[in-house]
Amino acid sequence: MNQNPTIFDRQLLRTRRDRAARSFEKFDFLMIEAADRLADRLLDLSRRFGTVLDLGCHTGGLATVWPAGLEGTKLVHADLSPAMAIRAAAHGPAIACDEEALPFAAGCLDAVLSCLSMHWVNDLPGALVQIRRALRPDGMLLASMLGGDTLVELREVLSAAELEVASGLSPRVSPFADIPDLGGLLQRAGFALPVVDSDVLTVTYDNLFALMADLRGMGESNVVLERHKVPTRRGVLMRAAEIYQERFAGSDGRIPATFQILTMTGWVPDASQQQPLRPGSAQARLADALGTVEAPVAEKASPG
Numbered sequence: 001m002n003q004n005p006t007i008f009d010r011q012l013l014r015t016r017r018d019r020a021a022r023s024f025e026k027f028d029f030l031m032i033e034a035a036d037r038l039a040d041r042l043l044d045l046s047r048r049f050g051t052v053l054d055l056g057c058h059t060g061g062l063a064t065v066w067p068a069g070l071e072g073t074k075l076v077h078a079d080l081s082p083a084m085a086i087r088a089a090a091h092g093p094a095i096a097c098d099e100e101a102l103p104f105a106a107g108c109l110d111a112v113l114s115c116l117s118m119h120w121v122n123d124l125p126g127a128l129v130q131i132r133r134a135l136r137p138d139g140m141l142l143a144s145m146l147g148g149d150t151l152v153e154l155r156e157v158l159s160a161a162e163l164e165v166a167s168g169l170s171p172r173v174s175p176f177a178d179i180p181d182l183g184g185l186l187q188r189a190g191f192a193l194p195v196v197d198s199d200v201l202t203v204t205y206d207n208l209f210a211l212m213a214d215l216r217g218m219g220e221s222n223v224v225l226e227r228h229k230v231p232t233r234r235g236v237l238m239r240a241a242e243i244y245q246e247r248f249a250g251s252d253g254r255i256p257a258t259f260q261i262l263t264m265t266g267w268v269p270d271a272s273q274q275q276p277l278r279p280g281s282a283q284a285r286l287a288d289a290l291g292t293v294e295a296p297v298a299e300k301a302s303p304g
Contacts, residue, residue: 006122006225010080010098013120013223017058017081020219024059024087027217033201034144034261035062035115041142041263043067049110049140053078055099055131056117058219060088079117081219099127104134111135114143116261119176120223128189138270141191147198147260148176153248154211154257161240166233182264191266199261204254208241211257 020027039062042049048070054062057077066075077094079085085096097103099114099121112131121127131141177185179196186194205211215221244255 008120008122009223009225010100010120010122013219014080014082016216016221016223017079017219018083020217021059021081021083021087023217024084024219027214028058028061030201030203030218030259031058031116032061032065036065037199037261038062038113038115038142038144038263039065039067039070041265043069047138047140049073051076051109052111052113053104053109053134054088055102055112055114055143056080057088057094058084058115058117060091060094062113062115063088063091102127102130102134106133107136109134109136109139111140111142114141114145116144116146118143119145119147124177125185125188128185128191132189132191132266132268135268137268138272139268141186141264141266144261144263146176147262148178149200149258149260150176152258153244153255154208157208157240157243157247158236160243161236165236165239176260177262179262182262186264186266189266190269192269193265193267195265197263199263201259201261202256203259204250204256206254208237208244208255211255 050072051074054060054075054077057079060077063075063077066073075092077085077088077092078097079088079094080096080098082096085094088094095103099118100123112135118124118127128141135141179198182196183194186196203214205214212221245253248255250256
């Protein structure tokens with residue numbers, strides 16, 4: 001039995017991504033920025049990869065920023081949205097598939113990259129296990145996703161406006177993972193050398209409605225299963241826009257929107273990887289490095 005809660009309406013997400021695919025290039029700035037950062041990380045590695053899966057590829061933006069130093073890689077694209085996958089096919093092989101039910105054989109991939117897609121996965125632990133299975137020994141997962149500080153301003157003003165105008169709250173902004181969560185999930189999925197770090201990007205807008213238009217164009221609007229199924233009252237949105245300006249507008253009148261990007265890296269265990277030393281096997285003494293005299297435990301002064 002799957003014990004992971006169903007938080008997101010994945011069918012609605014697919015529908016909205018299909019719609020966004022028609023003009024995604026007008027709204028892909030955040031995804032392209034995140035993809036560029038992933039590509040830079042690849043260049044920092046001495047390792048080169050043969051077959052790489054771009055999981056949650058959108059329209060193939062990662063291929064457009066693929067570093068010149070990584071020629072020879074076979075980049076395969078996959079997205080939940082068939083319309084996105086069709087557009088990504090202009091950059092190489094592409095399929096439509098669900099991150100929660102990967103169709104790849106065990107050990108067929110050298111690396112899996114994912115750019116701003118996995119924050120919509122309900123069963124993230126299961127998805128990570130499937131990714132690990134599809135990777136060869138010493139294969140790498142490098143994935144970015146939106147973190148818990150994303151759209152903090154929007155969440156605050158929508159909550160304030162709803163309490164003021166509608167006397168209640170509804171789940172309007174997606175819940176996000178944080179760094180400790182992801183680090184633990186990587187370890188549970190069997191990845192070695194797990195690392196998770198965070199970057200924060202701030203984008204400014206003329207007003208709340210411009211921000212919400214961008215989110216729709218990205219295919220990133222609310223798909224929380226428990227969301228209200230009726231359109232938001234105009235009064236709530238108008239008051240939220242006023243509160244956004246009052247609390248967050250800069251001297252130029254523009255409002256900020258925060259996007260926290262969490263990037264996780266993990267490797268499939270392999271004998272060639274760096275291993276921790278056995279206890280007592282050190283070849284140098286810490287006291288020598290510090291220029292001090294080492295004393296046995298019994299001779300150390302106790303706290304006074």
